[in-house]
Amino acid sequence: MFLKRLANQKKKPLRVAIIGASGGIGSALVGQLSNSNHVETIYALSRTRLQTLQVDKKAQWLPIDLLDEETIEKAANEIEKNGTVDVVIIASGLLHTENIKPEKDWRMLESQSMSALFAINTIGPALVMKHFAPVLPKGGRSIIAALSARVGSISDNRLGGWYSYRASKAALNQIIRTFSVELSRKNKDAVLLGLHPGTVSTNLSEPYQANNYERFTPQQSAEYLLSVIDQADPSMTGKVYDWKGDIIPE
Numbered sequence: 001m002f003l004k005r006l007a008n009q010k011k012k013p014l015r016v017a018i019i020g021a022s023g024g025i026g027s028a029l030v031g032q033l034s035n036s037n038h039v040e041t042i043y044a045l046s047r048t049r050l051q052t053l054q055v056d057k058k059a060q061w062l063p064i065d066l067l068d069e070e071t072i073e074k075a076a077n078e079i080e081k082n083g084t085v086d087v088v089i090i091a092s093g094l095l096h097t098e099n100i101k102p103e104k105d106w107r108m109l110e111s112q113s114m115s116a117l118f119a120i121n122t123i124g125p126a127l128v129m130k131h132f133a134p135v136l137p138k139g140g141r142s143i144i145a146a147l148s149a150r151v152g153s154i155s156d157n158r159l160g161g162w163y164s165y166r167a168s169k170a171a172l173n174q175i176i177r178t179f180s181v182e183l184s185r186k187n188k189d190a191v192l193l194g195l196h197p198g199t200v201s202t203n204l205s206e207p208y209q210a211n212n213y214e215r216f217t218p219q220q221s222a223e224y225l226l227s228v229i230d231q232a233d234p235s236m237t238g239k240v241y242d243w244k245g246d247i248i249p250e
Ligand SMILES: NC(=O)c1ccc[n+]([C@@H]2O[C@H](COP(=O)([O-])OP(=O)(O)OC[C@H]3O[C@@H](n4cnc5c(N)ncnc54)[C@H](OP(=O)(O)O)[C@@H]3O)[C@@H](O)[C@H]2O)c1
Pocket: 020, 021, 022, 023, 024, 025, 026, 046, 047, 048, 064, 065, 066, 067, 091, 092, 093, 094, 120, 147, 148, 149, 150, 196, 197, 198, 199, 200, 201, 202, 203, 204, 205
């Protein structure tokens, strides 16, 4: 049953917020947590209203647009009215759009696409941390997990390509590290992690999946990620882990 260890530690069912709840992995996380007895409330945040959640009494939808800080602040304030949240999962992200393609070589580098990827993959999550860290409980374990990617590792980069996506995730990893230092000073039991979900069949990865990679369904990946989140402790803060719980080199 998901997040059992954390709920047992806290001796109460958990309150969880998921940013990017409309995405492949985000919606699978909402689905898995809806079925867990250890979760009391799920705040499912996305740009577009999630119809399926209206039937699930545990999950409540709130609007958020990572390109508009006011909506992030408003969502955090709305949640705080009802109390703290124990777990925040940032499951949003961008790799491609109709007009943006991952760069195969440096001739494809282009300012607007780079800015768009940094806005969603780096700046948006940083602003979520800014507004949601104050909503964590002050005592006892709490966790913020942001979905990053193995390709954000600088030392692991042997293939090249995908400049903007790689760089935006490497920058996210640095934000995670920097934020974690301050968070540890202000809230010593809080943990901030980056997580690589594996290669997962979603809209984001669909055009780029190579056959030689192990591929998960969003449900499988959500299950693995929740298991890593459940095991998280302060020794892990500021670092990036994969779906198995193995550390990803910087
Ligand atoms: N799938 C993989 O193989 C894989 C591998 C490594 C890492 N990851 C990472 O895992 C995370 C989730 O990926 P996924 O595969 O689930 O992707 P996805 O299905 O494309 O979902 C992406 C989510 O990001 C949200 N988003 C985009 N722009 C937004 C904005 N301006 N404001 C608020 N939300 C916004 C989308 O919301 P809307 O519905 O509103 O657009 C959607 O919920 C990403 O960070 C990705 O980089 C995925």
